[in-house]
Amino acid sequence: MAAAASDPATRARELAARVKTGDRSALAQAITLVESARDDHRDATEALLAAILPASDNSLRLGVTGAPGVGKSTFIEVFGLMSVAAGRRVAVLAVDPSSKVTGGSILGDKTRMGDLARANDAFIRPSPAGPMLGGVARRTREAVWLCEAAGFDLVIVETVGVGQSETAVANLVDLCLLMIAPGGGDELQGIKKGIVEIADLLAVNKSDGDLVPAAQRAASEYSHALRLLRPAGAAVPVFAISALEKHGIEKLRQHVEAAAYARTQDGSLSRRRAAQVSAALWSEVGESLLEALKHDPAVAALLPGLDAEVADGQLTPSAAARRALAAFRGV
Numbered sequence: 001m002a003a004a005a006s007d008p009a010t011r012a013r014e015l016a017a018r019v020k021t022g023d024r025s026a027l028a029q030a031i032t033l034v035e036s037a038r039d040d041h042r043d044a045t046e047a048l049l050a051a052i053l054p055a056s057d058n059s060l061r062l063g064v065t066g067a068p069g070v071g072k073s074t075f076i077e078v079f080g081l082m083s084v085a086a087g088r089r090v091a092v093l094a095v096d097p098s099s100k101v102t103g104g105s106i107l108g109d110k111t112r113m114g115d116l117a118r119a120n121d122a123f124i125r126p127s128p129a130g131p132m133l134g135g136v137a138r139r140t141r142e143a144v145w146l147c148e149a150a151g152f153d154l155v156i157v158e159t160v161g162v163g164q165s166e167t168a169v170a171n172l173v174d175l176c177l178l179m180i181a182p183g184g185g186d187e188l189q190g191i192k193k194g195i196v197e198i199a200d201l202l203a204v205n206k207s208d209g210d211l212v213p214a215a216q217r218a219a220s221e222y223s224h225a226l227r228l229l230r231p232a233g234a235a236v237p238v239f240a241i242s243a244l245e246k247h248g249i250e251k252l253r254q255h256v257e258a259a260a261y262a263r264t265q266d267g268s269l270s271r272r273r274a275a276q277v278s279a280a281l282w283s284e285v286g287e288s289l290l291e292a293l294k295h296d297p298a299v300a301a302l303l304p305g306l307d308a309e310v311a312d313g314q315l316t317p318s319a320a321a322r323r324a325l326a327a328f329r330g331v
Contacts, residue, residue, distance in 0.1 A: 008040075009047035016051035019150050024123055027150045031125055034142040049142060052149035057273070059091075059148045060260045063169035065159040066179030071205045072158055073112040075179060075243040080116045082253050083154050089121045091152035093143050095160050096126050123152060141172055141280060170198035171276050174260055174269055177252075178202050180222070182214035196229065200259070201237045203252060208242040215240045298327040 012033070018026035030052075034045050064072050073094070080090045092113065117124050125143065140157060147155045159169050170176050178199035196202075202222055207215035219240040226236045237255060241248035263269035293299055302324060309315035 008044040012044040012047040013051045016048050016149070019052060019146060020055055022151045024150075027123065027146060028125065030146050031127070031139075031143045034146065035127060035139045045142075049145065052146060055149040056145035057148065059144075059153045059155050060257070061144060061155050061157070061173040061175075062256060063157045063159065063173035063176040064179065065169055065176065065199075066205075067181070070179045070181045071243045072179055075203070075205060075241070075249070076156055076158055077113040077116045078243050078246050078249050079253055080113070080122055080154075080156065081119065082250055084116075084119050084121045086253070088154040089152045090116070090119075090123070090154045090156065091147035091150075092116070092122070092124045092156045092158060093140055093147070094124065094126045094158040095140065096128055123147065123150070144172065171279055174263065174272065175200045175256060177256075180204050180218065181206055182211050182218040196226070199236060201239070201252070201255065202226070203239045203241050203248075205241055205243055207240040207247065208245045293324065293328050296328050298330070299324050302327050 015026055015030055015033070019030050030048060033041060033048060036045070064076055066072055076092055076094075080092060083090050113124055116122050125147075127140070127143065144155050144157070157169055157173055176199050178196065178201075180202060182204055202219075204215045204219045204222065207219075219238045223236075223238040226238070230236060239248055239252045239255075241252060243249065260269070263272070306315065306320040306323060310317055310320050
């Protein structure tokens with residue numbers, strides 16, 4: 001019995017059982033475990049996820065993205081509190097940028113969302129983006145599953161906020177909200193390939209004070225421009241809101257609920273989630289192959305020479321990569 005109690009997989013299953021009771025401390029521990037990059041945590045992570053997976057897939061997943069300073073955290077707090085008042089249990093997974101120098105992150109979202117953090121039916125978890133591109137952390141998907149297993153039926157993923165490339169969140173959520181600030185000069189600067197294409201709805205924030213005319217103008221211009229970008233029948237609703245004054249957010253919240261319900265009824269939500277997990281499978285395969293390649297003895301012996309030849313201009317990166325792959329395959 002003592003040996004079984006000390007087994008990491010057994011402890012992981014016990015942790016999963018606590019998560020499913022709604023234990024917030026256990027949920028925080030579980031997310032820390034799945035975010036760990038340590039090899040000795042891999043088996044425990046797999047055991048944990050296997051135990052909670054049947055209890056997941058039962059929430060509305062909302063992604064919130066937009067440039068830094070647009071007011072994502074203020075909006076999420078107001079939206080979250082309104083959702084709690086409407087009977088939702090709300091989890092917020094906030095991804096913070098990591099320093100390229102130290103690797104550290106501020107992780108200040110609990111401070112920025114103080115009222116929501118104190119709500120009984122809310123949970124906020126900031127996580128570092130690490131080396132991941134696309135605005136989310138590597139294990140955000142697994143953190144969503146854990147929050148669902150803990151009984152949270154609205155999971156909000158707040159992205160880093162880095163601009164046009166921040167499209168990875170669309171592969172994690174049911175609906176993606178793009179937030180825009182008015183008065184930036186070119187009101188249609190966001191109408192580009194990339195992030196706008198994956199948005200299910202747009203919100204022009206800071207529609208208050210002197211910015212009201214600019215916000216209303218931006219909302220109108222985005223609405224017209226999106227009709228040209230999207231195929232017929234795929235209209236993207238645009239809202240002018242003020243997170244500071246709590247204006248327009250309840251209307252937006254009701255639209256999110258209605259859109260999620262409609263997608264559940266017509267089967268498009270289940271199809272979207274199936275496509276997302278399929279993409280996740282191939283992403284994991286790619287990352288695992290890259291790790292295996294890096295640690296292969298034949299490749300490790302070859303890489304220093306290849307690196308030097310590429311740096312000296314004697315060999316192209318593509319040719320060097322083909323040699324490394326040939327060594328990996330034993331050709």
